[in-house]
Amino acid sequence: MKNKIILLVLAITSAGFFNGCSEKPEVVIKKTEQIPAENLTTETIPGVVLAPQETVQETVKHKETVSETIIATEKPAQEIKQVSPENIFSDTKYECDSPETQKTETKTQTKDTVLKTPKKTSEIVVSKSPIVVIPGECLIYRIKWNFANVGKFIIACKKEKINNQDVFHIVGLTVPEGLWTKIGNGYNRFDSYIDGKNKLPFYYYSYSASTSTSQITKTIIDHKTKTLSFEVRKYKNNKQYGLKTGKSNFSGILFDGLSAIYAMRGMAGEEMLPSIVPVGITKITNINICFLEKNIDNFSVGKKEYWLLKSESNEDEAIFRKGVLFVSISADNERLPLLLKGRVPLGTGTVELVSRKILDGDFSTDSKTLTKILNSIL
Secondary structure, three states: OHHHHHHHHHHHHHHHHHOOOOOOHHHHHHHHOOOOOOOOOOOOOOOOOOOOOOOOEEEEEEEOOOOOOOOOOOOOOOOOEEOOHHHOOOOOOOOOOOHHHHHHHOHHHOOEEEEEEEOOOOOOOOOOOOOOOOOOEEEEEEEEEOOEEEEEEEEEEEEEEEOOEEEEEEEEEEEEOOOHHHHOOOEEEEEEEEEOOOOOEEEEEEEEEOOOEEEEEEEEEEOOOOEEEEEEEEEEOOEEEEEEEEEEEOOOOOEOOOHHHHHHHHHOOOOOOOEEEEEEOOOEEEEEEEEEEEEEEEEOOEEEEEEEEEEEEOOOEOOEOOEEEEEEEEOOOOOOEEEEEEEEOOEEEEEEEEEEEEOOOOOOOOHHHHHHHHHHHO
């Protein structure tokens, strides 16, 4: 184990010198097409919960709470400044009040709000979901560790039908570059299914693999019963050696690791209030998110005005590592996640958008097709 850790450290610190030794496209495609995709249907996943097609509602009073609403005070409009994202870790001004602090300061402003809740017990009672979904949208990113290219990332959204109801399928795939290809890490797949009626995630799937081991995680988020159920299967040399299952309760809205990014797209803006965003896959973690300021800078996709958000977590869950993550989202109608930047062991990790495409509505979400699209851009 000690030797593996030493090897990993050497690999990371040497990545800048081996930046160009990526595998050939045909090799990458052969590896990624072996990644199992999740074809979700009501038959294959009987535990999936979708909102009822018919809604019967009555009006009741509901008091706003931290878990279901955005809490903050009014903020003055921010002027546009020329500030580089490269300096965000060294600048002490990038601080924001926590939602807990904002709650204390605005305690006298708490009021009863009229929301619609159903007469039927099967209906889901939640606040409006901020998730932004654009069917056919395909975003391609480059992943860097300090100055070295270590991976590529593609994420796409497809509108599908399950049980005659609209579902938004968000799928992501990562492929390693440089020295990471020699280590065998970096091949990952993520699937998030969003209910077309309430824009809330209800099923999450992830696959990750190294040289000889792999792991599959499946999570069901039931917003009706407010429960998260998960199953983790671990494999070595294609043989299962581990199984872990569990269940947790939550209140309000819960996002998985992939849909949380799309929620941040919807929340971003000068009027955004400090928020607590619950994220859950195998455990539930509260992510504190706030708006910092509106800036202008050059990105791989050109010069953009953007909203700079800061997220902070006390523990690891999905893409949200323990610590601070800065997210730059384009200040326009597309609300593109332009850049994600955070501290990682031995340096800084960045995920930067390099291309955006709109695919045909019937595009395939299998790993081989996604890899071909990825290789055509990077």
